[in-house]
Amino acid sequence: MKKKMILDVDTGVDDAQAIMIALSSPHVEILGITCCHGNTPLENVLKNTLRVLKVCGRLDIPVYKGFSKPLLSNKRNAGDYHGKDGLGDVPDPDAPGVELLQKKKAAQAMIKIAKAHPEEVILVATGPLTNLAVAVQLDPSFPNKLKALYIMGGNTNSRGNTTVCGEFNFVADPESAYIVLDRYTCPTYIASWEFSCRSSLPWSFCDEWLSRKSEKAAFMKKITALSMTKAKSADYQKEVIAGGGFNPCDVFALAAAVDDDFIVEKEEVAVTVELNGTNTRGMMVLDYMELLKKEHKVFIMKTVDLEKLKKMLINAIK
Amino acid sequence: MKKKMILDVDTGVDDAQAIMIALSSPHVEILGITCCHGNTPLENVLKNTLRVLKVCGRLDIPVYKGFSKPLLSNKRNAGDYHGKDGLGDVPDPDAPGVELLQKKKAAQAMIKIAKAHPEEVILVATGPLTNLAVAVQLDPSFPNKLKALYIMGGNTNSRGNTTVCGEFNFVADPESAYIVLDRYTCPTYIASWEFSCRSSLPWSFCDEWLSRKSEKAAFMKKITALSMTKAKSADYQKEVIAGGGFNPCDVFALAAAVDDDFIVEKEEVAVTVELNGTNTRGMMVLDYMELLKKEHKVFIMKTVDLEKLKKMLINAIK
Amino acid sequence: MKKKMILDVDTGVDDAQAIMIALSSPHVEILGITCCHGNTPLENVLKNTLRVLKVCGRLDIPVYKGFSKPLLSNKRNAGDYHGKDGLGDVPDPDAPGVELLQKKKAAQAMIKIAKAHPEEVILVATGPLTNLAVAVQLDPSFPNKLKALYIMGGNTNSRGNTTVCGEFNFVADPESAYIVLDRYTCPTYIASWEFSCRSSLPWSFCDEWLSRKSEKAAFMKKITALSMTKAKSADYQKEVIAGGGFNPCDVFALAAAVDDDFIVEKEEVAVTVELNGTNTRGMMVLDYMELLKKEHKVFIMKTVDLEKLKKMLINAIK
Amino acid sequence: MKKKMILDVDTGVDDAQAIMIALSSPHVEILGITCCHGNTPLENVLKNTLRVLKVCGRLDIPVYKGFSKPLLSNKRNAGDYHGKDGLGDVPDPDAPGVELLQKKKAAQAMIKIAKAHPEEVILVATGPLTNLAVAVQLDPSFPNKLKALYIMGGNTNSRGNTTVCGEFNFVADPESAYIVLDRYTCPTYIASWEFSCRSSLPWSFCDEWLSRKSEKAAFMKKITALSMTKAKSADYQKEVIAGGGFNPCDVFALAAAVDDDFIVEKEEVAVTVELNGTNTRGMMVLDYMELLKKEHKVFIMKTVDLEKLKKMLINAIK
C-alpha cells in the first residue's frame, strides 16, 4: 500500500525540492498540498506550489490555500534567501493560475482528508505551523487520526538562523509551533535547523546533481541558483553550524516520511517552544530532565542516511 | 612573575578542588578568595572555604564574605548535590571559625585588590556572579583593571542542569550573569556546562586519583564521596550530555586561568543572558549571527588538554 | 429594523442575564448564540445556554458549539463563583439535550451569519474570546462585515479579578484577546472589569428584582442565589473596586449593544493585551500616549445609564 | 526633635523643589543628599544639587555621588522634560564645583548615616531607585535601620508616563524598583504618578507662587519655566490623567515625609514591580487580592492636604 501524505508547505526552494521528491517516490500518494505563509507571502506560495506541480505534470494533486498570517499576526518573510518570489526570482510567464486551487481551505481540508483515512495519513510540515495549529483547534481529534507527523523546524542547541536563538519556521509563528508540539500527540519526527546543518551534502554533489539533463533538472537548477549563491555568502555562514555545504532543510523531513530507514539515529524527548524570551522567543526547548512532566515525546532526528538522500534528490529531477 | 588571582567561589566540592589546584600551582599567587551564596548558603561557603585552606595549611590567604542573596533575591541552593553543608556532609569538628574572615566585604575587596595591581589580576568565578555584578556597579572601571576573567557557568546549547535550559550558576542569579557578560569587557573565558560534560574524565582516573595517600587526598576523598554517588545516579544522568564520567566543573575555569596552554580550542562570540523566558530564564545566549551588535566578545572553551587537567588534580592532593 | 445580534457566551449567571435581556428586547433579533469555554467547561456552557432559551421559550434560536480550550490550552475555569455547573448548581432534570445544537461550529457560523448580513450584525462577546480569534484567522474579512463588537472583558486600571492584574475573560485566553483587539477593526465597545465594579447596582434593587413573580424570575432567583452569596464574601470583596453591590458584568456589554443611549460617557483609546508579564499576562493595556502607533481605537465604557439597566433587568424576567 | 532625613534625588526641577521645601522646614535636618542617574546624567544631577544648595546657602549639607547607571545598564534619561541639563537649561556660570562632593559614595553613605541614627532616619527617594537597591544588597539590615521610606514613583492604574504602562522613576531601573519594594520592609509611603496627577495644583497658584520676590523665587522661576511650557503641551497632556495643572511630582513624597498630617487618605497594599512585560515592564503591581502572599505592605498615598502643600511651596522660596 502506498503511503498517504499531506504536505504542508510554504514553497520555497527547499519545499519545492521536498515536493518533487514526494512526487517521484513510487510508494507515496499525495492526498493534498496545503499552503501556508512563510518563506514568501501566501500568494507566492500558492503560485510556486502550482509551478512545481506543473513542471512535474501533476496538477491533478489538490492544492489548498491556508493562512496568510501567523496567529499573532506579526508576519515575517524570508524572501531574501529564497528570492523575492520565494522561488529564486525566475518567473514563469505561463505559470498556472490560482483558479486551480481547491475551494476548501487548508486546515479544514487536512481534517477532512485525515478523517477519510483514519491513522493512515502522514503529515509533512515544512513551513510555519499555522495551518496545523488552527486545524487542531478546529478538531482536537485531528492529530490522533494521523499516522505520523514530520516537521522541519525548531532548533535543538539554541542556534538560531532568524533570531539569535530561533529557527525561521518556528519564529514565524511561535504560538502555532507551541500548539503543535503541545497537542499533536501522534508519532512526531523533527528535523531541526542544527540537524540539517550537520547533515549537509557537499557542494560537489550539488553541482553534479544540478548539471543533469531533464526538464525537471533545468527547473531545479534555475530556482536553486539564487539561494545557492546566498548560501555561500559570509553572512549566511554565520547562521550555519558544522561547516557549510548544501542544506536542503525541508527535504530531511520529507525524506524521513518517505523512507522509514532514512533516520539512522534519533532521540526521544519532550519538547516545547519558548514564547516569552527576549532572545529566545520561538526557540524549541528540549526537556531532557523531564521537568515539564509532558507525557508526549517526539523523535528528534540525529543522523540520517545521506546516500538515500542523494538518490532521492537524483530521482526527483529525472 | 607569579599569576595574581582572586577566586570568587561558592564552595562546593568542585570549588574546593579548584582552590586546591590553585594552591598547588607554583606560579599562582592567590590574593584573596571572595565567597558568594550558591551551592550552599553563604555561611557554609565561608566555612567550607576556610576548611579547604586549613587542610592546605594556607589560612594566611584572606577570605572575604560576599553576598548571601542574588540581586532579585529568590535564592536557590544546590545543596542536594554537594551535600547539605555543600561539602559532602563530612563535618570537621575543628573547622576554623568565621572570625578568620576579613572585615572588608567581597565586592569592595575585589575592587581594592585590582586597583593595587592594575591589569595584573586574574579573576576566576566559579559560583553565581552576584559579587562581580555589584563590584562593577560600585566601580564601573573595575573590569578594565583586571587582566582576565574566567567563569564557570552558562550553557551553550540550551541544555540546562537546573531548569530546562539553565545552568546552576547563571540561573542562581540571572541578572548578575547578565550584568557581568554585559559590563566585563576584559578578556573573558567561559567554561560552560555542556563543555564541562563533554570534557569529563573517566571514572577510572577518578578512583585512582582518590586512592592516593596524603592528608589532602583523604580530605578530597571524604568530601567527594557523596557527589560521586549522586553523579552516577539515573536522575543526574539526565542533566549530562555526552556520556558520563567525572566532571569537576569549576576546575575547568581555574585550570584555564592557571595554564595558558590548557585551552586547546576556543570560540570567540558575543554572549548575553536571557532574562525573560519561561523555560530559558538564565540561559546563556550566543550571538553567532551578530544580531545584538555587541562589541565585546568572550572566549567559549571548546576543547582542553585533559592530561594537563589530570596532572593538576594529582598535584593538588599531594 | 431590528438589531441583528450574535451572542458569544460562556454561560454563566451573568451571561444568562445578558441573554435574557436580549430575548426580552423588542428591537433585537438574535441570529445565533455561539458558545465558548470559560466560566465552566464547554459542555456546561452548552447546556446552560439551552436551559436559558427553554425558560424563555426560545429554543428556536440556533446555538453553536465553539471551542472547549483556549488557543494555548491552559484552561482555567471560574466554576467556583458561578457554581460547579456554571449556573448556580440548581440542575434542571428536564434540561434540553445537546442534540438541539447546530451542526455548524461557532466560528464558522459567525462568519456565515455576518456574510449573510454584511455590516448589519452586532457581535456581543461575554466570555473568553477564543471563538472570535479563530474566526478572524479563518476569515480575515469577518470583522469588517460586522456592524459593531461589544466585549465584556479586560481591565483598565491593572485591577485583576483572577490574577493580580488580570480579568477572567482575558486571562482565560490572553492570545485570543490579543488577536481580537488587534484584528477586529470594526467599532468596538469594551465593558471592563473596573467599569463594571464602578457601575454596580445596590443590593436593595437586586433583592426587589429577584422577588418578582414569574417563571423567569423564579429561574433567575434560583441560578443567582449562589453567586450572590459569594459576591458578598470577604474574599470576593478584595477583587472589587469602588464599593460592592450587584455587578452583572456581562450585562453591561449586552445593554450597550441593545440601546445606543446606554453609554453616557466613553473614552476612545488604542488597546492591546500584555502577553508576557509575570503578574500582568492577560492584562488589557491602554495606550493613552499613542506609543504603539495603532490606527484602530476602541471605545472604553466609562459611565452608563443605570436606570435603563434596571428597566432592562426587570423586563428580562417578566 | 528634628526629623532626620536623607534625600535620594536625580535633580530635576521637582527634585529641586523638594530639596528646597526640606531646607525650609524648621523641623527637618538633612543628614545628606545622595544623587542618582535619572532625569539627567549623573554629572548634571550632582551639579544641579549643588546649585540648589548654593542658592539656599546650605553648601554645608553633604552631597554624595551615587550610581550613573541602572542595574541592567540600559540608561534612559528624561532630559527632554527637565531640559538638557535637567534644570531648565538656565546654566549658572558660578555653579559650585564637584570638588564639594563627599568622598564616600551614596549607597555606602546611606548605610553609614542610618547606622549612626538607628530608626531615626527618614529616606525620601525621588529618582530611580538604584542607590537604594545596591544599599540593601550591601547591607541587608539597612532598611530596618530606617524610620521610614517615602518614594515618588510607580503607577497604580497602569497609566504610564514613559512607556505605555510605566512611570519614569521605576522604568528607569525596574530591577532596582523591584528590589526596593521587595526588601525595604520599613514603613513605606508611595506617591505614584497617577496620584500626583490627581493632586495637581491650579496653574493660577503656580503663577502667583513664581511671581514672588526673593532670590530663591527668582531661581525657582528660572528653572521651572521650560518644564512649565512643556507641561502645557498637547503631547504631555496625553501622559496626564485627571485634568492638568501644576504637578510637582517629587514634592508629594517629600511633603509627606515632612508633615505627618499631609496624607489625608492612604491605602495599605502589597506591591511589586513587573519585570517581564512587553508593555508593562517597570509597572508597579498592586496585589489587592493578596495572591502574592507578601507580608510587607506599603502605604499608597490617595489624597493629601493641598493647602499644606501650597504653604510649603511658598515657604520654600521665601
Ligand SMILES: [Ca+2]
Ligand atoms: Ca519551507
Ligand SMILES: [Ca+2]
Ligand atoms: Ca561552584
Ligand SMILES: [Ca+2]
Ligand atoms: Ca461570561
Ligand SMILES: [Ca+2]
Ligand atoms: Ca526626580
